Amino acid sequence: MAFLDRVSRLLNHILLVIAGLFLTAMIVITCANIFLRIVGAPVAGTFELMGFFGALATALAMGYTQMQRGHIAVDIFILKFSARTRRILAGINYIISMFFFIIAGWQITRWAMVLKETGELTETLRIIFYPFVIAVAFGCFVISLAFLVDLLKTISHTEELPI
Amino acid sequence: MNLALVGVIGILLLLIVLFFLGMPVGISMGVVGFVGFSYVISIKAAVGMLSNDIWGTFSSYGLTVIPLFIFMGYLSFNSGIAAKLYETAYIWFGHWRGGLAIATIGADELFAAICGSNTATAATMGAVALPQMKKYNYDTRLSSGTVVTGGTLGTVMPPSVTLIIIALQTEQSIVKLFLGGILPAILLGSLFVVTISILCRWDEKLGPAGPKTTFKEKILSLTGIFEAVAIFLLVIGGLYTGIFTPTEAGGAGVFLILAVTVPFGKLKWKDLMNAMSETLKISCMVFVLVAGAVIFGRFMAVTRLPYALAEFATSLPVSPYVILALILMIYLIGGCIVDSLGFLVLTIPIFFPVGMALGFDAVWFSIIIVMVTTMGAITPPVGVNIYVVKALAPEIPLATIFYSVSYFLAACVLCLVILIIFPEIILLIPNLVG
Numbered sequence: 001m002a003f004l005d006r007v008s009r010l011l012n013h014i015l016l017v018i019a020g021l022f023l024t025a026m027i028v029i030t031c032a033n034i035f036l037r038i039v040g041a042p043v044a045g046t047f048e049l050m051g052f053f054g055a056l057a058t059a060l061a062m063g064y065t066q067m068q069r070g071h072i073a074v075d076i077f078i079l080k081f082s083a084r085t086r087r088i089l090a091g092i093n094y095i096i097s098m099f100f101f102i103i104a105g106w107q108i109t110r111w112a113m114v115l116k117e118t119g120e121l122t123e124t125l126r127i128i129f130y131p132f133v134i135a136v137a138f139g140c141f142v143i144s145l146a147f148l149v150d151l152l153k154t155i156s157h158t159e160e161l162p163i
Numbered sequence: 164m165n166l167a168l169v170g171v172i173g174i175l176l177l178l179i180v181l182f183f184l185g186m187p188v189g190i191s192m193g194v195v196g197f198v199g200f201s202y203v204i205s206i207k208a209a210v211g212m213l214s215n216d217i218w219g220t221f222s223s224y225g226l227t228v229i230p231l232f233i234f235m236g237y238l239s240f241n242s243g244i245a246a247k248l249y250e251t252a253y254i255w256f257g258h259w260r261g262g263l264a265i266a267t268i269g270a271d272e273l274f275a276a277i278c279g280s281n282t283a284t285a286a287t288m289g290a291v292a293l294p295q296m297k298k299y300n301y302d303t304r305l306s307s308g309t310v311v312t313g314g315t316l317g318t319v320m321p322p323s324v325t326l327i328i329i330a331l332q333t334e335q336s337i338v339k340l341f342l343g344g345i346l347p348a349i350l351l352g353s354l355f356v357v358t359i360s361i362l363c364r365w366d367e368k369l370g371p372a373g374p375k376t377t378f379k380e381k382i383l384s385l386t387g388i389f390e391a392v393a394i395f396l397l398v399i400g401g402l403y404t405g406i407f408t409p410t411e412a413g414g415a416g417v418f419l420i421l422a423v424t425v426p427f428g429k430l431k432w433k434d435l436m437n438a439m440s441e442t443l444k445i446s447c448m449v450f451v452l453v454a455g456a457v458i459f460g461r462f463m464a465v466t467r468l469p470y471a472l473a474e475f476a477t478s479l480p481v482s483p484y485v486i487l488a489l490i491l492m493i494y495l496i497g498g499c500i501v502d503s504l505g506f507l508v509l510t511i512p513i514f515f516p517v518g519m520a521l522g523f524d525a526v527w528f529s530i531i532i533v534m535v536t537t538m539g540a541i542t543p544p545v546g547v548n549i550y551v552v553k554a555l556a557p558e559i560p561l562a563t564i565f566y567s568v569s570y571f572l573a574a575c576v577l578c579l580v581i582l583i584i585f586p587e588i589i590l591l592i593p594n595l596v597g
Contacts, residue, residue, distance in 0.1 A: 020439045023230055030231070030414025034407070047224050050410060054227035055218070058450040061443040070444040071187030071451060072505040078185045093184040100194050107214035136221050 001152045008149045011142060012064040019060040022053045029053070045125035052132040059139030062101075066146040090154050098147035105140030108133060166203065170468030173199040174513075177459070181501075188505035189448070192455030199462035212461055220454040224410065225331050230446035231413025232322050235394075235420060237438035239277050242424040244390050245287040248273050251387035253295065254376045261363035261370030263299055264309040265356050267292040271313035272352045273388060275320035276395045277416070281503070281540055285314025285548040289555040296370075303559045305362060305369040308567025310555075311541050311548045312355060312575070318503065318537045319530070320348035322398055322416075325504055325537075327409065328449065329529050332456065332511050337409045338402050342592040343526040347534065347582055354574035362570060390423050403596065452508050460512040469513050473520035483521040484583070490514050491535050491579075498539020502547060507536050526593050527586045531579070538575050541568050 029050060033043040043049075065071060078086055112133035122129050177195040180186050186194070193213075201209035220226065239245070252266035252273075259265060267288055275284050289310040296306035318325045321341030330337040363370045376384075398416045401407035407415060424430040463469050476486050493514075497506040511532075518528040540548050549564050582588055 016440060016443060019443050020436075023234065023439060023443060026227060026231065027234075027414050027417050030411050031418045034411055034415060050227045051222040051224045054224075054230065055222035057230060057443060058447045059221050061447040062451065064440075065444045065447040065451075068444055070448050071189060072448060072502045073185050073187045074181050074501050074505075075185050076500060077182045089184050093186045096180075096184070096194055097186060097190050100190060100197070103197075103210065104213050104217050107210045108218055111214050111218070132222070133218055136218055140217070 001149075001156060001158070004145070004152065005149050008063065008142075008145050009067070012067055012146065015060040015139070015142060016064045019057045019064075022057040022060070026050055026053045026057065045122065048122045048124055048129075052129060055132060056135050059136040060142075062139045063142035063146040066143050066150070087154055087157075091151055094147045094151035094154065098144045098151065101140045101144040101147070105137045105144065108137035108140060112137060166466045167468050167471045169199065169203060170463060170466030170471075173462055173466065174468075177509075187451070188501065188509060189451035189453075189455035192459035192509060193451075196455070196458035196460070196462040200458070200465060203462070203465045213458065216457045216461065217454050220457055221450055223331075226450065226453065228327055228337070228408075228410040228413050229324060229449050230442055231410060231417055232324055232327060233445050233449075234438065234442040235277065235322075235398075235413060235416040236283050236324075237441050238417060238420045238424070238430065238435075239274070239391075239394070240283050240287050241434035241438050242420060242430045244277070244420075244424075245270065245274050246291050247387035248391055249288065249291045249295070251384045253373070254384040255381055257373035258375040259360075260367060260372050261305065261359040262373055263292070263296050263301060264305055264359045264363075264370050267296070267309050268313050268316075268352050268355045268359070271316050272320065272348065273391050273395075275317040275323075275348065277322075277391050277398070277420075281314045281317040281537060282547055282551050284317030285310055285551045286555065288313055289552050293552070293556050299373050300371055302366075302369045303556075303563050304567045305359070305570075306567075307552055307556065307559050307564040308569075308571050309355070309359065311546075311552050311564060311568050312571035313352075314548045314551070315537045315541060315575070316348050316352055318533060318540070319344045319351065321345060322412070323533075324449070325507065325533055326529070328453065328504065328508060329511065329533065332453070332508065333515050333525065333529065335525055335529065339526050339593040339596070340529055341399065341402065342596055343530050343589045344533075345592055346588050347530055347578070350581065350588060351534070351575070351578045354578050355571060358571055358574045390420075393423075394419050449504075452505060456508045456512065459509075463512050469516040472513065473516045476517050477520045483523070486517070486521060487523070487583075490517065491531070494532050494535040495538060495542075498536040499542045499546070500539075503536040503540045506539070507532065524586065524590060527582075527589045530589050531582060534575070534579055534582070538572065538579075541575075542572070 029043060029046055033046045036042055078089060112130045115130040115133060121127060173195055177191055180191045180195060181188065197209050197213055200212055248270040249266060252269035253263060256262040256265045256269060271284055271288050274287060292310055293306060321344045323344060326340045326344055327337055330340045394416055397419055398412045401415060402409060402412045519525065540546060543565055549568065552564060553561055
């Protein structure tokens with residue numbers, strides 16, 4: 001469990017740095033497009049690139065956000081329950097959330113494979129985009145891993161209750 | 164089984180998952196939407212819908228505006244712009260009774276104009292204003308409430324991340340919603356100022372007058388608002404004139420803040436990195452929330468519950484305003500229990516069609532529900548702004564903050580009533596722009 005926790009933390013921090021780079025790229029592309037449009041030479045495919053970079057910046061940060069308890073949840077009723085009940089409810093929550101993102105990641109990967117096999121290209125830049133789709137699927141698997149770590153911690157009582 | 168009934172069961176299931184499992188709002192909506200869609204259509208269709216909607220949401224160009232505006236807010240939060248705004252407002256209003264509290268509202272108003280979040284506004288101005296008000300012997304019954312409620316301006320005053328999300332969810336123009344938020348934010352801020360003035364007239368000790376300043380000092384202090392005004396004009400002006408798309412406005416705003424802070428050493432590397440990681444975290448939370456809402460919205464659409472509800476509401480032999488009052492009551496109670504953004508995203512697929520069927524203007528209806536839900540951010544038991552201020556000033560008892568906020572809730576309710584009676588206040592600027 002400690003090993004999984006370390007892997008999850010390391011992975012999420014690496015992915016956060018990559019996500020930050022894509023956020024920076026989004027700002028650079030936007031500003032470059034504004035300036036170059038003024039001189040009559042806008043950046044081609046800004047629309048497509050911004051969508052892809054935005055997807056990576058946010059999807060790769062999903063695990064980190066879960067690690068930081070960054071997703072909005074409602075805890076006012078749960079706080080009334082005993083510690084044991086809260087632990088059981090938290091466990092159910094983590095199992096459902098983990099499977100939800102595993103299904104999502106699996107389905108997105110399947111779709112990415114279809115895009116790869118059919119050689120699907122973007123409309124403007126005419127580039128392959130299945131790697132971006134795979135990256136989003138990877139983000140789903142990484143948040144599933146974060147939920148698995150939370151589940152194991154809840155079962156082994158190694159962490160204070162998150163809710 | 165009747166489809167509308169399936170929809171109702173879906174909503175009940177969602178509430179159970181939300182309240183009794185503590186599952187994040189976005190994931191709850193996604194899970195219930197997925198299960199419900201599987202039941203109504205098929206599992207095969209639901210898994211297809213799941214992958215399409217998650218990829219479609221995360222790669223949407225429209226949503227790329229969100230990280231950029233959040234980053235803009237966090238950069239202004241970390242770069243000392245708020246402190247300068249507060250100093251200027253203090254020089255102008257500090258010599259009045261309650262002047263520091265009024266200065267806080269003034270600075271809140273300006274800071275909210277470059278920062279899209281109510282908690283960031285409350286946290287920033289709280290960190291700047293609370294020590295100053297303590298120094299000048301302001302009673303915490305006034306100072307804490309001022310900071311808590313002043314933060315709500317961040318949700319209504321453009322650019323607001325909440326308004327962006329509503330615009331995207333309801334397929335409205337972001338620019339129109341932004342323009343619709345300007346006058347209500349000014350009205351709400353003015354009513355807060357009136358509240359402070361009345362309270363200090365009633366009890367001088369709540370906010371004693373500060374030292375006087377000369378006219379020259381006042382004029383010179385205006386340099387403190389240049390950066391904020393320049394950013395606001397660039398972002399809103401660029402949007403209004405059509406020079407920028409909303410995403411470009413966010414990118415240009417980030418660029419301008421970096422340009423006026425980094426070369427002058429006003430933004431440390433650590434603060435920049437902190438702003439970036441917070442931006443990614445909040446953006447990711449918002450994207451998961453929107454993806455969940457899209458999936459839940461698909462389930463609602465196949466059950467046709469929102470349309471059935473809209474038809475039912477319009478067939479009732481009562482004034483649309485009675486139904487509006489009921490809807491607002493739900494938003495008020497919901498805003499007290501669930502985070503305002505989460506509750507808005509959760510309920511818009513259900514209540515927005517009802518509002519439209521009742522014949523309300525989309526911009527007006529959106530601003531009204533934002534204002535009501537935001538009141539929840541300053542109302543116990545959730546009241547996120549209250550806990551932000553409590554974290555900044557742990558010595559102030561929670562009971563004092565709740566007591567202090569209650570003064571301002573009356574101003575919020577009055578503002579809402581005025582906006583319902585005079586919808587032109589919201590619609591004036593959007594209609595002028597056309």
